[in-house]
Amino acid sequence: xxxxxxxxxxxxxxxxxxxxxxxxxxxxxxxxxxxxxxxxxxxxxxxxxxxxxxxxxxxxxxxxxxxxxxxxxxxxxxxxxxxxxxxxxxxxxxxxxxxxxxxxxxxxxxxxxxx
Amino acid sequence: xxxxxxxxxxxxxxxxxxxxxxxxxxxxxxxxxxxxxxxxxxxxxxxxxxxxxxxxxxxxxxxxxxxxxxxxxxxxxxxxxxxxxxxxxxxxxxxxxxxxxxxxxxxxxxxxxx
Numbered sequence: 691x692x693x694x695x696x697x698x699x700x701x702x703x704x705x706x707x708x709x710x711x712x713x714x715x716x717x718x719x720x721x722x723x724x725x726x727x728x729x730x731x732x733x734x735x736x737x738x739x740x741x742x743x744x745x746x747x748x749x750x751x752x753x754x755x756x757x758x759x760x761x762x763x764x765x766x767x768x769x770x771x772x773x774x775x776x777x778x779x780x781x782x783x784x785x786x787x788x789x790x791x792x793x794x795x796x797x798x799x800x801x802x803x804x805x
Numbered sequence: 806x807x808x809x810x811x812x813x814x815x816x817x818x819x820x821x822x823x824x825x826x827x828x829x830x831x832x833x834x835x836x837x838x839x840x841x842x843x844x845x846x847x848x849x850x851x852x853x854x855x856x857x858x859x860x861x862x863x864x865x866x867x868x869x870x871x872x873x874x875x876x877x878x879x880x881x882x883x884x885x886x887x888x889x890x891x892x893x894x895x896x897x898x899x900x901x902x903x904x905x906x907x908x909x910x911x912x913x914x915x916x917x918x919x
Contacts, residue, residue, distance in 0.1 A: 699845075723906050729842075735895060735910035781847060785906065790855055792838055792863065793899075793908060797847035 693717065694784050696796035703772050705805050710757070711767045713782030713796055721787040726754070726767045729779040729798070738780075741765055772803045808832065811896050811911035818886050819919050826881040826914050828896030836899045837879040838908065839863070839871060841892040848895065854879060886918045 695714045703709050715724070726738040739751045741758050749756045757766040769776055779800045785793040809830045818824050830837060836855050840848040850863030852871035860871055868890060870882040883890055893915050897908040 694847075696847075725907055727908075727910075733913055735897075735913075737907040737909075740907055783848075783908075787901070790861065792836070792850055792853045792861065794850060794864070795840070795848040797845060 692796075693794045694782055694796035696780075696782055696799050698799050699797065700800045700802070702802045702804065705772055705774060705803055707772050708768065708770045709772055709776075709801065711769075711780050711782075711799050711801070712764065713766065714762075714764050715782070715784045716763065717784065717786055719786045719788050723785040723787065723793075724756075724758070724765045725783040725785070725793065726756070726765075727781045727783060727795075729781065731778055735781075739767070774803045774805050776803045777801055809896055809898055809909050809911040811894075811914050813914060814912065815915050815917075817917045817919065820887055822883075822886045822918070824883040824886050824916065826883075826894055826896075826916070828879045828881070828911055829877050830879075830896075830898035830909070831877065832898050832900075832909055833876070834898035834900040834909075835876070836901075837873060838897045838899075839869070839879065839881045840895045840897065841865065841890075842895060842913075843892050851881065851894075883916075886916075888918045890916065891918045892916060 722743045724741040755768045779798045781798045782796040783793045838853040839851040854873035896911040899908040
């Protein structure tokens with residue numbers, strides 16, 4: 691069964707706008723990490739931001755921030771002031787920390803930012 | 806700078822062929838992973854390892870073997886390649902700690918099975 695669900699396969703915005711990418715996940719574990727990664731048009735996969743299940747802090751990294759709704763098992767990535775270079779595919783990932791598990795990814799959302 | 810390298814970057818083989826994908830990390834990470842990326846599926850976990858000599862089965866292991874010979878090196882083997890294994894393969898490494906856990910990815914290997 692899919693553990694990480696990204697409902698929107700594509701998204702399109704204008705430069706300067708703000709975007710929220712949604713991700714929901716399934717877990718019965720107490721301790722886990724959530725990540726957002728970006729697959730660049732160049733082929734590189736880069737880490738954007740992390741949320742620990744045990745943290746209530748609002749994580750932020752530059753123009754990236756997350757909205758973490760633990761009770762709903764939801765984590766959204768917010769990108770502010772979009773630029774054309776933000777175009778790419780965004781993946782949400784869940785790492786359940788018990789039993790030497792491994793991160794699982796959603797299907798990704800392909801974002802196009804138009805100048 | 807953390808580094809994960811993969812070779813080859815591109816590979817074309819025929820059905821039934823034997824392929825080995827290589828991955829090396831210089832991050833001193835314990836965990837290493839092999840994923841395949843296909844449109845509509847995202848990254849799917851094939852095999853992973855949490856140390857030299859260790860191997861864990863992922864979600865899509867059929868048709869793949871893996872070996873972790875050292876902390877640095879993780880190999881993915883396709884002994885009888887099939888067209889369904891045409892994909893973009895990513896290797897990654899990571900470790901667990903209080904302040905970090907993100908994966909560092911290699912550049913990917915694009916495999917085509919004719």
